[in-house]
Amino acid sequence: MDSQSKTDWKWLFKMAWRDSRRSKSRLFLFISSIIIGIAALVAINSFSDNLKDDINSQAKELLGADLELGSNDSTFNYGLVDTLAHEVSYENSFASMVFFPKNQESRLVDVRALEGNFPYYGKIETAPADAETTFRDGERKALVDQSVMIQFDMEVGDSIRIGLVNFKIEGSLISSPSQSLGATLVAPAVYIPLKYLDDTELIQRGSRVYYRRFYKFTDPPEGFDIEAQIREDSDTLRIQDISSETIEERKEETGETFDDLADFLNLVAFVALLLGCVGVASAVHIYIKDKIRSVAILRCLGASGKDTFLIYLIQIGAAGFIGSFLGALAGTFIQTILPKVFGEFLPVEVNIALSWPSILGGLLTGIFVSILFALAPLVSVRKTSPLITLRGIEADNNALKDKLKWLIYIGILLFVVVFAFIQIGSIGDSVVFTLFIAFSFGFLALVARFSMWLVKRFFPASWSYIWRQSLANLYRPNNQTSVLIASIGLGTALITTLYFIQALLISQVEITTDNDRPNLMVFDIQSHQVEELTELTRSYDLPVLQQVPVVTMRIESINGLTLEDVVSDTTEDNRRRSSPYRREWRVTYRDSLIESEKIVRGEITKPNSNLDELPQVSLEDEYAKRNKIEIGDTIVWNVQGVPISTTLGSTREIDWERVQTNFLGLFPSGVLEQAPQFHVLITRVKDVEEGALFQREVVKNYPNVSVIDVGLILNTLDNILSKISFVIRFMALFSILTGLLVLVSSVILSKFQRIKESVLLRTMGASKRQIFSINSLEYFFLGSLASLSGIILSLLASWGLAYFTFNSTFIPDLLPIVLVYISITSITILIGLANSRGIVSKPPLEVLRSEIQ
Numbered sequence: 083m084d085s086q087s088k089t090d091w092k093w094l095f096k097m098a099w100r101d102s103r104r105s106k107s108r109l110f111l112f113i114s115s116i117i118i119g120i121a122a123l124v125a126i127n128s129f130s131d132n133l134k135d136d137i138n139s140q141a142k143e144l145l146g147a148d149l150e151l152g153s154n155d156s157t158f159n160y161g162l163v164d165t166l167a168h169e170v171s172y173e174n175s176f177a178s179m180v181f182f183p184k185n186q187e188s189r190l191v192d193v194r195a196l197e198g199n200f201p202y203y204g205k206i207e208t209a210p211a212d213a214e215t216t217f218r219d220g221e222r223k224a225l226v227d228q229s230v231m232i233q234f235d236m237e238v239g240d241s242i243r244i245g246l247v248n249f250k251i252e253g254s255l256i257s258s259p260s261q262s263l264g265a266t267l268v269a270p271a272v273y274i275p276l277k278y279l280d281d282t283e284l285i286q287r288g289s290r291v292y293y294r295r296f297y298k299f300t301d302p303p304e305g306f307d308i309e310a311q312i313r314e315d316s317d318t319l320r321i322q323d324i325s326s327e328t329i330e331e332r333k334e335e336t337g338e339t340f341d342d343l344a345d346f347l348n349l350v351a352f353v354a355l356l357l358g359c360v361g362v363a364s365a366v367h368i369y370i371k372d373k374i375r376s377v378a379i380l381r382c383l384g385a386s387g388k389d390t391f392l393i394y395l396i397q398i399g400a401a402g403f404i405g406s407f408l409g410a411l412a413g414t415f416i417q418t419i420l421p422k423v424f425g426e427f428l429p430v431e432v433n434i435a436l437s438w439p440s441i442l443g444g445l446l447t448g449i450f451v452s453i454l455f456a457l458a459p460l461v462s463v464r465k466t467s468p469l470i471t472l473r474g475i476e477a478d479n480n481a482l483k484d485k486l487k488w489l490i491y492i493g494i495l496l497f498v499v500v501f502a503f504i505q506i507g508s509i510g511d512s513v514v515f516t517l518f519i520a521f522s523f524g525f526l527a528l529v530a531r532f533s534m535w536l537v538k539r540f541f542p543a544s545w546s547y548i549w550r551q552s553l554a555n556l557y558r559p560n561n562q563t564s565v566l567i568a569s570i571g572l573g574t575a576l577i578t579t580l581y582f583i584q585a586l587l588i589s590q591v592e593i594t595t596d597n598d599r600p601n602l603m604v605f606d607i608q609s610h611q612v613e614e615l616t617e618l619t620r621s622y623d624l625p626v627l628q629q630v631p632v633v634t635m636r637i638e639s640i641n642g643l644t645l646e647d648v649v650s651d652t653t654e655d656n657r658r659r660s661s662p663y664r665r666e667w668r669v670t671y672r673d674s675l676i677e678s679e680k681i682v683r684g685e686i687t688k689p690n691s692n693l694d695e696l697p698q699v700s701l702e703d704e705y706a707k708r709n710k711i712e713i714g715d716t717i718v719w720n721v722q723g724v725p726i727s728t729t730l731g732s733t734r735e736i737d738w739e740r741v742q743t744n745f746l747g748l749f750p751s752g753v754l755e756q757a758p759q760f761h762v763l764i765t766r767v768k769d770v771e772e773g774a775l776f777q778r779e780v781v782k783n784y785p786n787v788s789v790i791d792v793g794l795i796l797n798t799l800d801n802i803l804s805k806i807s808f809v810i811r812f813m814a815l816f817s818i819l820t821g822l823l824v825l826v827s828s829v830i831l832s833k834f835q836r837i838k839e840s841v842l843l844r845t846m847g848a849s850k851r852q853i854f855s856i857n858s859l860e861y862f863f864l865g866s867l868a869s870l871s872g873i874i875l876s877l878l879a880s881w882g883l884a885y886f887t888f889n890s891t892f893i894p895d896l897l898p899i900v901l902v903y904i905s906i907t908s909i910t911i912l913i914g915l916a917n918s919r920g921i922v923s924k925p926p927l928e929v930l931r932s933e934i935q
Contacts, residue, residue, distance in 0.1 A: 094389065098396040101376065105369070109401045112369065115361025116405030116448050117412060122354040124413025124444035126347040128437035129420045133428070134337070140430045141333040146201025146259030147171070147296035149308055150327045154666055156293045158324050162311060167301040171198025172276055173294040177269050177606075178284050179781045179788050181243040182234050187774060188781040189230055190788050192269040193244060193284075197276035202298040206258040206273070210238070213253020222278055224249035227270030228256055242272070245282025245785045249274055284786055286608070287758060290634070317649045320664060336430075348505035353576050355447070356498070356519070359455045364569035366398060367459035368562070377466045387464035394460055395453070402452025403445075410444045423812055447501075454497060457490045495520060518882075519572075522875050526571040529871045530564040533863075548852060552859035567868045570910065574872025575879065578902050582880035585898075586890060600627045600742060600764040601792040602773055604780060607761040611784060618783075619765055622776050628764040630670050630743045633754045637662050638718040638725055640711060662709050667719075669699075669747035671754045675734070678744055684713050684732030687750055698731025700748040706733045721757050728753075857914055865910030869903045 102109060137144070151160055156174075163170075174195045181188045196218075206214040208225055217223040224242060231237075231254045241248045255271060285291060299308070309330045312319070319326055327335075377390045385393075414436065421432040461484065495516055502512035534557035542550065556563050602624075607615055612629065619626055638644065645663035675686060682703040701711060711717070711730055719726045728749070736744050743762050767773035777789045840853055877894055884892035 094392050095396060097380075098393045098400070101373075101393065102397050102400075105373075109369075109397065112362060112365040112398070113401050113405035113408070115358045115365060116402060116452055117358075117409040119351075119355035119358030120406050120409025120444045120448040121412035121416055122351040123447060124410045124440050125416035125420060126351045126413075127440035127443065128413065128417040129432070130344050130347065131437040131440055132417070132435055133430070133432050135435075136430045136432050137333060137336050140204075141329050143201075143204030144259060144336055144430065145327065145329050145332040146204055148202075148299050148329065149297040149312075150294060151297070152292060152294045152325045153323055154290075154292060155323065156291070158293065158322060160315075160319065160322075160324060160326075162315065163297055166299050166303075166306075169199065169202065169298045169300060171196065171200030171202075171296040173197075173200065173296070174276060174279060174285075174291055175294065176284070176289060176291045177788055178244065179777070179785070180272060181778075181781045182236060182240070183243060183248070184236065184240050185234060186778055187234050188777045188789070189234065190269050190790055191227070191230065191272045194271055194273050195276040195279040196273050198296070200296040201259045202296070204259055207256040208253040209256060210253055213238070217252040217273065218275065220275070220277075222247060222249045223252040223275070225253050225255040225271075225273040226251050227272065228254040230270050230272070244272070244274060245284040247278055247282045249278075282785075286786060289606070289786075320660065321645055321649060323664060350580075352502060352505045353580065355451065355501075357573055357576060359451050360569050360572050362402075362452055362455040363458065364565050366456040367565055370394065370459050370463060373463075374466060377463050378468050381466060381468040387466065390466065391460065391464050394463060395456075398456045398460065399449065399453055402449045402456075405452065406445045406448025409448055410441050413444060414441060451497070454490070454494060458487055458494070461486050461490065518879060522572055522575060523568060525875060526568045526868075526871055527564060529571070529867060530567040533567075533867055534561070534563055548855045549859065552856045552863065555856070555860045556863060563864065563867075566864045566910075567871060570865070570868035570906065571872040571875070574869050574902065574906050575875035578873055578876035578898075579879045579883075581898060581902075582876060582892070582894065583883055585895070586880070586884055586892060600766045602765050602767050602776070603743075603790040603792070604763040604765070604787060605632075605760065605790070606786055606788050607763060607784075608786065609759060609761065611787070612761050612763075615763060615780070615784065615787070618779065619763065619776075622772070622779075624765045624767060624772075624776065626763060626765060628676075628743060628762070630762045630764075631754070631759045632668050632670055632743075632762055633721065633749075633757045633759045635667050635669065635719045635721040635726075635757075636665075637667065638720045640717050641715050662711070667747050668745065669749055669754075670743070670745050671749040671751055673751050676742070678737040678742060679734045682733045682735050684730070686748075687731050697726075697728045697750055697753045699728045699750070700732040700734055701730060702736050702746045703733035704735075705746055706730070721754070724757070726753065854915060858911055861911045861914030862907060864914075865907035866903070868910070869906035872906070873899055873902060 149163070151158070151163075176193055177190060178193045179188050180191050180193075206225070208214045209228070213225060217225050224244070226236065226242065231251075236242075236251060238251055238253055240251050242251060243249075255273065258271065258273075279285065299306075302308075309328050312326050312328055312331075316326075373394065377394075380390050380393075381387070417437075418434050421428065421434065465484075498516045498519060499509075499512050502515050503509050506512055506515070537553050538557045541553065545553075555561060604615065604619075609631075616626055616629065640662065645660060648660045648663065673686065675681065684698075684700070686700060687698045696716070699717065706712075713730055713732070715730045717728050717730060719728065734748070738744055742764060767776060773791055777791065780787055780789055840857075843853055843856075880894070881892045884890045
């Protein structure tokens with residue numbers, strides 16, 4: 083073909099097809115690097131699109147009403163709703179113990195006393211399905227959370243006792259619009275009719291009850307927008323301590339919750355695709371090296387460097403299209419599995435539908451990354467000399483001087499930044515991620531170069547031939563050291579980092595107790611019951627580890643500024659400082675610190691008999707800083723109608739992870755003793771049986787008192803964590819499979835670099851055992867260098883993520899590190915040896931004919 087003539091595309095496609103027929107197995111490995119990454123991308127993006135659509139379409143069912151209002155004050159009133167035609171339902175909720183007469187057990191639950199037809203949209207899901215309706219027929223019936231039913235072996239028709247009233251279990255509660263996973267962890271829900279709440283005699287002075295009202299507007303005025311009205315009245319509602327939620331707000335809140343899940347899924351897809359890109363680059367690098375002789379022959383026949391480049395670009399583009407198409411098909415199938423994997427954590431029922439934007443996006447992304455990451459090794463064919471047909475080897479000494487390659491590298495970096503931004507949504511995080519990837523490649527290249535220099539410089543000439551030959555293979559022409567260390571090392575780094583971060587996230591939500599820490603908390607104890615319950619505790623030979631009074635109050639003013647003053651100030655700084663006024667404070671009083679506290683600023687003061695001096699309180703340090711409350715500021719508290727003036731005397735650092743009573747606010751003794759209060763008693767039981775007996779006695783004699791069994795919470799949490807761990811590991815499987823495919827394809831393709839050498843060794847009389855030993859040692863060195871380098875990078879990345887992103891301390895576990903090293907190195911050796919079987923089991927001439935031609 084005349085190199086000066088116009089490009090003959092028909093000839094180029096024909097040559098690309100003819101050449102690819104001899105390289106189907108190698109191109110398949112190239113394709114496999116793309117399939118899983120694109121499958122993950124399409125599956126996750128399709129699933130995300132379907133979930134967002136379903137959240138939007140099922141928004142009313144998420145809230146169950148047009149408007150939800152709530153307050154700690156049963157007499158709260160929002161005048162606007164009285165001017166509109168509406169239906170209303172009432173729900174009074176509080177934490178309490180329930181007793182199961184069937185098995186003499188008890189459990190802390192969230193009692194929800196309901197009156198009305200709530201939910202107006204959607205339904206309370208129960209088993210049997212009609213229990214949602216029949217439990218409202220006016221009888222003493224209850225709906226009990228399904229986890230409690232299973233835990234205590236309860237059945238529909240059994241009874242439970244709440245306070246002084248026995249209720250028949252009408253059905254098992256599966257889900258309701260106002261129920262969340264976090265709430266059910268400590269106190270699962272139990273619904274009862276509101277008309278029987280007073281009969282339980284659980285609501286007493288000082289009881290903590292939250293009052294909700296659910297509204298459905300039956301005939302709203304034309305153009306009425308409840309969202310806009312609530313925003314307009316938000317300051318008034320805050321001053322009156324009325325919380326509100328509309329359908330749009332619930333939809334946004336659910337979407338934000340899903341955003342965290344989407345970020346994790348996008349990260350998984352991005353890592354899988356990035357690993358696939360590494361596989362593409364390494365596969366094409368080795369593939370093109372093997373094709374250099376064919377390129378030189380084409381050049382001898384008159385093909386230009388441009389023509390030979392286009393021939394292989396057509397091959398790579400076609401392979402990328404096939405891989406992307408298969409990946410999109412696989413992703414479309416996988417998205418049907420994801421709702422089952424995430425089922426218990428999804429707020430809505432997800433309807434599976436084809437997301438054509440996700441499928442098309444995955445297809446185009448796959449083709450683009452196939453070509454982009456293949457270009458760097460591919461452009462080298464432009465300058466292939468026809469003399470290669472005679473010389474047999476071409477040194478790539480001018481690779482770094484090729485400006486086009488540098489442009490491609492810059493393009494790859496820009497692609498990683500842009501794609502990371504699309505997936506993660508933060509330009510800063512995207513740049514940091516890209517810089518770390520670039521650093522990783524540089525580090526791995528440096529390890530490869532240094533290893534080759536080290537072996538060459540201090541070559542052990544006195545060692546046996548097998549050891550010398552395997553070490554020499556690391557630096558001799560056509561070595562695979564740099565390619566395998568880069569591809570396997572980066573794959574190891576990404577997969578190991580994913581594992582470390584998974585372990586870190588799970589460990590952050592684990593609650594641990596040792597033999598000395600409390601595991602049982604008794605609260606809502608009235609003052610006249612303290613002595614009796616203390617004696618009861620000791621009668622069971624249980625230690626009273628803490629006995630703490632708790633007083634409920636609100637902040638009236640800080641330095642003379644009331645909530646009205648703060649809300650009326652339109653500056654953003656002052657509006658943020660309204661938080662201390664809006665919260666209901668639960669504080670205690672004592673004159674010393676406990677083991678979970680330490681002073682940061684100021685000091686804890688002793689009781690002062692000087693009536694002219696205001697009592698000095700202590701706040702949690704971070705809370706005081708966030709709300710700009712300084713030492714010496716005057717704080718007036720409203721203690722159930724009685725104002726008490728204080729000053730801020732100190733701030734404390736609090737370890738909230740300890741299982742004990744910790745308080746944002748701490749008063750000195752001599753101030754709150756006469757205020758209405760309840761008490762908390764903390765103890766430790768030796769085993770489940772002892773705890774159950776004690777709880778049974780408490781509930782039987784003191785129905786108003788509640789007990790939190792930390793051991794029970796741990797068991798429930800462990801079940802939830804095991805499900806979360808399964809989800810994380812299932813999604814990480816995409817990255818792990820892609821990483822393994824990259825490793826396999828890199829090692830398999832690298833066999834073609836060693837065929838001539840192995841044949842030459844056999845021709846010179848080397849035995850099969852010697853060749854196997856040489857290859858085993860070579861792949862052992864490569865696998866060890868790659869896995870250790872990847873582990874070092876993963877440790878660095880995990881520490882950075884833990885410190886800067888999760889505000890946690892990263893302490894690596896040695897066992898996973900050892901297992902990763904052994905696994906990656908073993909897989910590298912095994913695949914390398916599997917490659918050698920075809921070389922050593924056939925005559926040299928047959929190998930040359932089948933592999934080298």
